[in-house]
Amino acid sequence: MEHILSLLIWLPVMGMVAIAFIPREKEDLIRTSAAVTTGTQFLVTLLLWSAFDSQDGSMQFKEWAEWIPSFNIAYHLGVDGLSLPMVILTGMLFFIGVFVSWNIKKAVKGYFALFLLLNTGVMGVFLSLDFFLFYIFWEVMLLPMYFLIGMWGGPQREYAAIKFFLYTLFGSVLMLVGILGLYFYCGKTFDILELTRVAPEALGGILWWGMSAIKVIWVLLFIGFAIKVPVFPFHTWLPLAHVEAPTAISVLLAGILLKLGVYGIIRVNYGLMPDGVYWFSTALALLGLINVVWGGLCALAQKDLKKLVAYSSVNHMGYSLIGMAAVVAAGEAHGLNMKAAQAGLGGAVFQMFNHGTISAMLFILVGVIYERAHHREIEGFGGLATQMPIYTGITAVAFFAGLGLPGLSGFISEAMCFIGAFPVYKGIVIASTIGILLNAAYFLWAFQRIFFGELNEKYSDLPEINRMELFTVVPLLIITLFLGIYPAPYLDIISSTMDSIINHVVSFATFASM
Amino acid sequence: MENIFIKYSLLILFLPLAAFVIQIFFGKRLPRQGDWVSIGAISTTLVLAITMFVAMIMKDDPDFYQEASFTWLDMGDFEIRLGFLVDNITVIMLLVVALISTCTHVFSTQYLKGDIRYSRYFAYLGLFTFSMNGIVLANNLMSMYMFWELVGVSSYLLIGHWFEKDSAANASKKAFLTNRVGDIGFFIGIMLIYNAIGSFAFSDIFDGVSSGLIAGSTLTLAGIGLFMGAMGKSSQFPLHIWLPDAMEGPTPVSALMHAATMVAAGVYLSVRIFPILTPDALLVVAYVGGFTALFAASIAITQTDIKKVLAYSTVSQLGYMILAVGTGVYTAAFFHLLTHAMFKANLFYGSGSVIHSMHHALHEKHDHETDPQDMHNMGGFKDRMPITYWSMLFSTLAIAGVPLFSGFLSKDAILAGTLSFAQHHPAHFLLPVFGFAAAAMTAFYMFRMMFLTFHGKPKMPDIIDDIHESPKEMTGPLILLGTLSLFIWYTLPYFNPMSTHGWFTDLVVPSDSVVPGNPSAQQIEEGAHHAHHLAMYISIAVAVLGIFLSWFTYIKKGLSAQAWTDRFGFLYDWSFNKYYFDENYDKYIYQPSFRLAERVAWIDWELYDRYFINGFGRLTNWASKVTGKFDFDVIDQFIVDGTGRMAALFGRKLKTIQTGKLQNYVLYVTAGIIILMVIQSF
Amino acid sequence: MDQLNNYLFIAAALFSIGLFGVMTRRNGIAVLMGVELILNAANINFVAFSHFGGMNLDGHIFALIVIVLAAAEAAVALAIVINIYNNLNTINVDEASRMKE
Incomplete structure (x- = not known):
């Protein structure tokens, strides 16, 4: 258990090395090794969950080793209630992702090697x-993603890949500047825990070009993360990347990579610059509102199913932003409204997980129909319910989950975001409830x-969803349903951590320093 | 005995869900496609509901109240507790749902015989019953909202049962979305209340309101917000548009959901939240309800589709109930909900029976063009379908408000309340006008429907021989519910067709509003009591008038419907076309919304992304070209290479004195020495 | 005639003639002869300074050494010239430019 986190990180690299030694013709062996690697990783994440103490809101399973002492850089790992669900989700979606990409024919070896690198x-x-x-891992993620979209994607893959790459790199650079700012002004350390202790006070009162250093760094880091989320107006890489990426990559992109943005904002911006949270929260809620409405309207107008789902991500992450502002x-x-803060932040984090499962499901389902019909034009189908009843049923549940139907997990997190943010941002929340309608409109339409x-005559021999595809979707479906009916297991994991984040933000926010 | 209420409620709640799960996964593989599973589960709930009902009667306690709740999610300070509330209203409502649901299940076995999605249909019925019971049992707004939405979904699925038809698919979507508009208000109301009170439970909310945690305009807004949910579900103006379209669903579904139970959920919610509605909110409620009652009735007059008539009649009757809540006699609203559930469900079954028979008859003739629901194709069915006829007639008499029938009692209670309200607030004299006018119209159009369908000469004589009474699975519910349209069931143990006094009024006693400024339940009761006689006379008069006019026009032919139509052509057109609501919504709401969405998407993709975001790319590209040019032409070619070229030039120039001839060098040395010496000498 | 200046004038004249020869003649032998003249001009100066400067026989000794060196140098130089002649068939020093090219 001591190095369980290291194991989680380096396991895929080991798998990658193993795959590197397999001759490229043995495609099934390559796929199997990838499945074994990610499967083992998934099991380890479950093990981690079972050993995790959910009463403890601080970091657990910490690992620390010196790395570059001259710059005070260390190999420091840890997991808490904020990251644990995402770690489990990562383990699961990568495992599922292997099966989703089972039908990849082109350069299988390279594909799975990059896939595992992305996992790391x-x-x-x-x-x-x-x-x-x-930061290093952040960048490590970027590179395989570039190739996975650029090589295995759709017709416009190169354009999409380079756009994705440049967009996110732009964010990373701003983030790097922010990181260096923190490094030099907060006692020359990169340690996040240390910075969490030191930064809120160390940054106080520093002015850069007449602006508070906190504001500057907040915005720099925020943009870096916002591009990942994606927050309007940094969202346009997403539809393109989603549409062009192969199914499994879309799944991972929507299911996990987008969550890194929210995760980063909560972990870094909230932890290190609580003053900035106060300063920025209204803007955060407003951006959430824009995401909800803009994403919803865009989704309503889409003709391409995958793009619709992509814009639904923009829409759904908006709820998360609104919740975070709470x-x-x-x-x-x-008035020390702890209830609202817990509902909002908890809702935001829950939404992040739920969107992970729901959007993953949606993308897999889009992939299923695309594989059969070779197009994704919404208008080009029709009457598939009679032809593919099981597929229709599953899609219906996924769509209803997307539109926030009670009994499915998305509802709870959206409701929590709303309820949490309501006491503070009444107008914004009321305006964003239009999202309830928009969601339903674009999904049902x-x-x-x-x-x-x-039934469209063309598709009278379209085969039903097969076992492999069912295997990838059904687990997600069960999670969505289970958490929708009984969300307590999830909320138990996060609640102590949420409390400590809220207390941290509230107790360190001084205003004097701004 | 004490605990059976909670235990049975749990069973009643979850049995239909179990049926749903079994049907979804195994339905197709079971014998008879598993309809017996659903029927078994639902009839068990009926037995349980009857047991609870009997227990309630035996208890004879108007204040009976049981609650059970559990923590659903807990984040420390923020927690949501879900739970049950069982009181007399709950028990009655559970019985209504179980009874109508059971009838619907039985009726459907024949009506949907041979349908390709037979088991799926029963599964959805189970889901619906589960959700509806959830609403009924909820003791808090949160779980009510959740089941509320689930009811919306099951309605969506059932309206869209024949989704091959575009009209059905459209109707199901429309129903869901229109309901969602109301749900937005519902949710905002929930948030306003939770924000002020910090709990979702009704009991906490009532306590909170009475202790003034939330008051004034905020409370009014919260009340109107919650009422918006009711408007959506109970199809109140201006959200009434979905219910008539929902008739695209199978007729038993219309009976169960779009007449008796689901649409009554809005009324049920209004009844539940009545104590926290402020006078202002109540006025809104009353006007919405009253206007809807009249408005929908005026549309029903001209409809030719038998189900559309019933649909608008349902909207109108729901308006009555809402009106009753608004004027304070909310127990009367619930009473009307109860009676209406019986007779309206029955009317739908009757229409289903007629349509079923028409459908078969047309099928025999291989006629797939004629609309089996259009009353202009019917007529003279009275002797062909006697059970259907008599059963429907009972219910029609009930809905028209004729004494001896159930509708008379409940309608009278509502009209008395409304009249009394207007007596106390003369400025709102329109409310009883709405009520009585709608009552007259109701009597008229309901008998018009009866006359057109069952009386007169067959309009399609060639099919009349193929019109048969429906099988016993369909006539059974008709007979049962037709009987339940009689007044006696609602006034026992008393026998007085002119008074509502009975077990219902004994057990469902209005409680005071917790909002300061509202009249107490006793004041309202007394007012209604005073207005009772006057209201009764007027309502009997208008009912008789309506029935007489209908008879005079359609049987006696003393008045030509055609002539009236021609004379008031534009009114007729308005009514016939439902005041062009769909068209105008389409023109002013849907289409602009889609256009907005398309515009936004265009801006997002074609403008913002293509020019702004990619503009950065292009800018960078351009800048890189410029710097590239500068780099090559200026720095590299001019400065760097220039230095080299300069060196080479000097080299070439200097090379010429490097002859390699020593003699020259010696000469230079000598010359140098001489020059040095010359310089030295100065 | 026992003035130092007189010797110096002669030496200067010899040096100038030798230098002129070195600078102007293309013939290798002639150049060598110019060099001899320059050396001998130096010798004269050595002896003259030695004699008139009261420096015992130091100047004479240097003059003798120079004569010996000059002889050796002449031998080597003539050997080079002969080799140049053997190789290039000329003793014109301008044409002995193989190293330059």
């Missing part, structure tokens, strides 16, 4: 407690056009 990057970001390490409710200005009506 993602896992590393979630587990790093050293900012330098964090953390200020626990401050004195809002698309559902009708694809599945209802007379």
